[in-house]
Amino acid sequence: MQHSLKDIFPNFSSELLSTIEENGSAQDFEAGTILMRTGQYIKNTVLITKGKIKIYREGEDGGEFLMYYLQPGQACAISMICTTKSEKSQIMAKVVEDVSVMMIPLQMMDKWMMEHRSWYEFVIETYRSRFEEVLEVVDNIAFRSMDERLEFYLKRHSDACGCSEVNLSHQEIATELNTSREVVSRLLKKMEQRGLVKLNRNQIELLR
Amino acid sequence: MQHSLKDIFPNFSSELLSTIEENGSAQDFEAGTILMRTGQYIKNTVLITKGKIKIYREGEDGGEFLMYYLQPGQACAISMICTTKSEKSQIMAKVVEDVSVMMIPLQMMDKWMMEHRSWYEFVIETYRSRFEEVLEVVDNIAFRSMDERLEFYLKRHSDACGCSEVNLSHQEIATELNTSREVVSRLLKKMEQRGLVKLNRNQIELLR
DNA sequence: GCGCTTCTGTGATAAATGTTACTGTAGATT
């Protein structure tokens, strides 16, 4: 069953909602799709109405460092920021759970800021929350060691999917933390010994 | 000799400039002043007209991780973002070179967004550039080792002060990179052997 | 079942970074 835009963005005024329906283009993408690559020019602001997206920062050596998740009711802050001057994307966006999005042409972004108070507030709040999220990422890598970062990673994953099972291989986790598989395996083993997780093949159960 | 607001913010319309003069409060602070602490509520948006400010992320253990510099013609993105809802600051701001600032009461922020196109563009550009700067910080700590980060730190310092001498002790540098003095000393010695710097007491000369 | 691939576990070792301890030196204070 499909939720309406109104349910997903409850703070939008009804005028704004119909303008979005009019000017936006609804699109679906399967899990695994790369929605945006580092260096690409951005032509749309993306509103997520269903599914999940992960935002990565790419290293020169091909690393894919996980920054944060995007979920229904949220928007890609980068696509908003870059939109105005049609700048290049500084990040990579990957679909991790089949998504539906509304693509908003870049010229609408500025226009609506003036015309719709609820759009303005949404944009500011998007900036604020994403900025804070990135600051938290900085905290983690600047001040914490790998075991703490791994615990944080697992917690965030289960928060995002709303369940206590993480269905990822150690290699995938290692890539997103920019470390090696062996390190992840070892740290997970220690967590299992401490009773924090139960390890299965391609699955980690969080116990507390 | 004092530059006028118009010279420092050349893109602001003359109406906006006079509104700023009218509603803002010009204030000076000496080097060393903490302008904003983590957890404080933000009551003003800060425009820098003279001097330099460093923005830090504070760790729980008392670490002060340097994020970026603010210079004349720039504004504190955090103070803009948090302003709307009078949120708590997520960062610490320290004056490193005597500054003059314009304090803009938070309610002006929203008002001017609607009334002054040049303010709107300035705010969006501020968000964009600060976001990019933080992403670069993430790059550095996620993908680079301490020697590369130290070189980047020194380069950024000399860019900010416009000279090739860094007048800081090894301890101060270590604090801002969240490492220990010994590590900084060792790496600097190696850089000296590679001919990249010349080390004096309380001063590092960049040679290329 | 057999062969193949992917995933996981683990030891050995290397490299980077953090910590402790101690020394010497430059500059300031008296």
Added chain:
DNA sequence: AATCTACAGTAACATTTATCACAGAAGCGC
């Protein structure tokens, strides 16, 4: 000059993280 203090250099060692090597287990296709 004698003393004091902050700063810098460095050796020795501990810890964390990365890399290499290999082996066993789980799932898959045939």
